[in-house]
Amino acid sequence: MPVENSRLQGFYKLSVEDRRKRLADIAGLSDEHVRAWADAELDENIADGMIENVIGRYSLPIGAATNFIIDGEHYVIPFVVEEASVVAAASNMAKRCHAKGGFVSNNTDPVMIGQIQLVDCEDAGAAAETILAAKGELIGMCDEVDPILKKFGGGCRDIEARVVETMSGPMVIVHILVDCRDAMGANAVNTMAESISGRLEELSGGTSILRIVSNLAVHRLARVTAVFTPEEMSDRGNDAVGGADVIDGVVRAYHFAKADPFRAATNNKGIMNAISPVAVATGQDWRAVEAGAHAYCAYEKDQYSPMASWSKDDEGNLVGSIEVPMAVGLVGGA
Numbered sequence: 001m002p003v004e005n006s007r008l009q010g011f012y013k014l015s016v017e018d019r020r021k022r023l024a025d026i027a028g029l030s031d032e033h034v035r036a037w038a039d040a041e042l043d044e045n046i047a048d049g050m051i052e053n054v055i056g057r058y059s060l061p062i063g064a065a066t067n068f069i070i071d072g073e074h075y076v077i078p079f080v081v082e083e084a085s086v087v088a089a090a091s092n093m094a095k096r097c098h099a100k101g102g103f104v105s106n107n108t109d110p111v112m113i114g115q116i117q118l119v120d121c122e123d124a125g126a127a128a129e130t131i132l133a134a135k136g137e138l139i140g141m142c143d144e145v146d147p148i149l150k151k152f153g154g155g156c157r158d159i160e161a162r163v164v165e166t167m168s169g170p171m172v173i174v175h176i177l178v179d180c181r182d183a184m185g186a187n188a189v190n191t192m193a194e195s196i197s198g199r200l201e202e203l204s205g206g207t208s209i210l211r212i213v214s215n216l217a218v219h220r221l222a223r224v225t226a227v228f229t230p231e232e233m234s235d236r237g238n239d240a241v242g243g244a245d246v247i248d249g250v251v252r253a254y255h256f257a258k259a260d261p262f263r264a265a266t267n268n269k270g271i272m273n274a275i276s277p278v279a280v281a282t283g284q285d286w287r288a289v290e291a292g293a294h295a296y297c298a299y300e301k302d303q304y305s306p307m308a309s310w311s312k313d314d315e316g317n318l319v320g321s322i323e324v325p326m327a328v329g330l331v332g333g334a
Helices: 018-027 032-038 042-050 086-097 124-133 134-146 147-151 186-204 240-259 261-281 286-296
Strands: 061-072 071-079 105-106 109-120 155-166 169-179 207-214 221-228 308-312 318-325
Touching: 018 071, 018 155, 032 240, 061 261, 071 086, 071 261, 086 221, 086 261, 105 318, 109 186, 124 134, 124 155, 124 169, 124 186, 134 147, 134 155, 134 169, 147 286, 169 186, 186 207, 240 261, 240 308, 240 318, 261 286
Parallel strands: none
Antiparallel strands: 061 071, 105 221, 109 169, 109 207, 155 169, 221 318, 308 318
C-alpha cells in the first residue's frame, strides 16, 4: 500500500490493534479495510465452495514490511507467512538502500505462453512450417475467443512452433503468446489453446494432447535493482569500513551460489521468502509464481543459478539486481 513515509519508527513495539490504526491513518484506509485484517477468518461456506472435501480452515499471520521505496514512492507491503524473521529481514534490507533512492523496477509486457502438444505428425518439421504459415489465421481464432481482452488492448500476439525430440519421438510444440493485460491470464490462455487445437491437428496431421498455459513465463518478466552504500550495510549505519567488509561477504556468497546449485537453491529459497508471502497476501497463484521463478533460474543456462546477482560498483557500493517471471493479476481469478 502506498504511504507518505514507509520509515515507521517503533512500529514493531506497537500492539497489533495499534499497528492497524497506524497503517489506516498513514494509508487512508477505511474502517472496512481495517476490519478485514482484524476479522480475517474465511467463512466456512465460502471455503466449501473454493476447494473439495473441506473440513476446516487454516489461518496465517499478515505482517507489514516497512521501509520500502520503490520507483521513488514509499510503500508498506503485506506479507502472509508463517516463518519468523522474514518480515523483519525484508524491512531491514529495504532501509539499507535509501541513500541511492531505494528500489528501481521495470517490467516487460504481460505476455503468457500457452502450449499445444502435437504428436504422431508424419513429418514434424514440415508440420511446424505449415503451422507457422497459418499464423495469421490462428491468431485471429485465438482473439475471437476473448473479445473483451482484445478490447482492452490484449490478445494473441504471436504463434511459435518448434520440434522437440522426446522419448516418445518428435513432437511439434506450438506456443501461443498472449498479452493478458491486468489478468494473470491462465484461463484465457487455456481457452485459446483449446480453441485452436482442432485446427492445429488439421494443419499438422497429428494429434493434440496437452493444451495448457506454461508457468515459465519468459516473456513476462519483472526486474528490480538497488544500490546499497557501505555505510548503510554496516551494523551502525555509518561505518564505511565495516560495511565494505559486509559487501565483500555478500559478493562472495553470490559467487558461491553462482558456481554451486546446492547453494543456489538455498539462496533462492531466501528470495522466495519475500516474493511468495506477497503473492499470498495479494491473492495470486503463488505456486505458479514459485514454479516460474525457479525454472527461470535454469532457463538457457548451463545449470540452476541464483535469482539475484550482486556486484560492487566503482564507488564500492553493493549493486543488486533480479529478473524473474512474474505472472500476477489485478483482475480475474477464482
